[in-house]
Amino acid sequence: MPWEKRFDIDQTLNRAMEAFWARGFEATSMQDLVDVTGVNRASLYATYGDKRDLFLAALRRYDSEVRRRLLDELGARETPPRAVAAVFDKFIRQVTQPDGNWGCFLINSALELAPHDPEIAAMVNSAQDDIEAFFLAMIRKGQQSGDFPEQLDATYLARQGLVTVLGLVVMIRSRPEEAYLHAIRDGFLSRLT
Amino acid sequence: MPWEKRFDIDQTLNRAMEAFWARGFEATSMQDLVDVTGVNRASLYATYGDKRDLFLAALRRYDSEVRRRLLDELGARETPPRAVAAVFDKFIRQVTQPDGNWGCFLINSALELAPHDPEIAAMVNSAQDDIEAFFLAMIRKGQQSGDFPEQLDATYLARQGLVTVLGLVVMIRSRPEEAYLHAIRDGFLSRLT
DNA sequence: CACCATTTGGAACGATTGTTCCATGAATTA
DNA sequence: TAATTCATGGAACAATCGTTCCAAATGGTG
16 A cells, blocks of 8 residues: 555545535536645546546435434433424524535435435435424434323334424425424424323 | 617526426536526526526525415415415425426525525525415414314414424435325324314 | 455546526517 | 518527536555
8 A cells, every 4th residue: 555645535525525515516516626625636536436436425425424323312311301302403403504504415415316316315314203203203213202192103103203303304495494494393393292 | 778688587597596406406417407498608697696596586586486386375375274285285296207306496405505605595594484484374373264163273283384394304315205295295184173 | 475355545427407598580670 | 572579490608407527636555
């Protein structure tokens, strides 16, 4: 092995992820990626493949390091009611950050690319299934701990939780009114009491 | 007035609307629009302005001729329970059509463009408000007619209806399983009984 | 020190992007 | 019929697209 790459592969992928996350696949050019990563064109191609390969790597990274990591931390650290609320709050908090209101990278990709790209559709679906499973686990855990009533239909409400999050994230893209978004969150939480 | 345009202005705008609806703003080129409309470049520019102007016109047309028209017809022709269900069914039916699963043009635009374009954000928001108002009107009408219980919180449920539709339309883009989508619809309808 | 394998910088590729220009065509008006 | 007015077809624009190529630079290896 003659020598190593001069740039940080993980950090570069994070920067690319943020660019795709903020603007989408089509609106992000390779030149944009060269600019935000500070890495040369040839190096990007040699390391990650073409634009779609890089996008897929970025989306995989988001799925594992942002989405999955968040759910893992919430599931481990918070009580079920707080964990469920925190999922909503994570997105609602975005709207107050002027240049960070990017929504959810997976949902953005679902709308832009999933219908035309089965590989992306599969990633989106498994992520949605995982979020539903997270809600299901939290609700059941909450029922055992006494936080939620026993007679709740956990399966049904887990699915409702997923749909509510998806709807909320759509709203976030055009609607910066926090009160409205909190009402959506509380509307779902009230069904768990 | 020397003579008229050789092409149908409304029909051409409909074709452009379908193209933008199916693929989004960035992924649809002016060449695509020339191809699907059959109208010359210069005529498109002379009639509608630049690409963004044409997109805005297409989105306005969708809002008035697809979304608003659907709600008007359902509100006039159907009973409240059937009208509410039909909103969901309109989208669910899409997934069975191989090349017609475009979701909702307004929601697609909300995700792709609203954060970067205030004019589009405003259109998306007013459309969402209108859908919520539709649900509210239907629920109240249903309460008067006896279809829905009097004690329902109509305001709250109207908002929940909007969120549920938005979530469902996100799912449609990657998830063709009709049974799953029907469960979402029925999950909301059951809250109106 | 010479050799090697690989990254790097940057030019360059052809294709496509959104947009404009102009000569031609056609229908109305004088 | 002649003049006018505007849409039309198609070439052409500069800019940017994703991608590739190559010479220069690099640091470990024999």
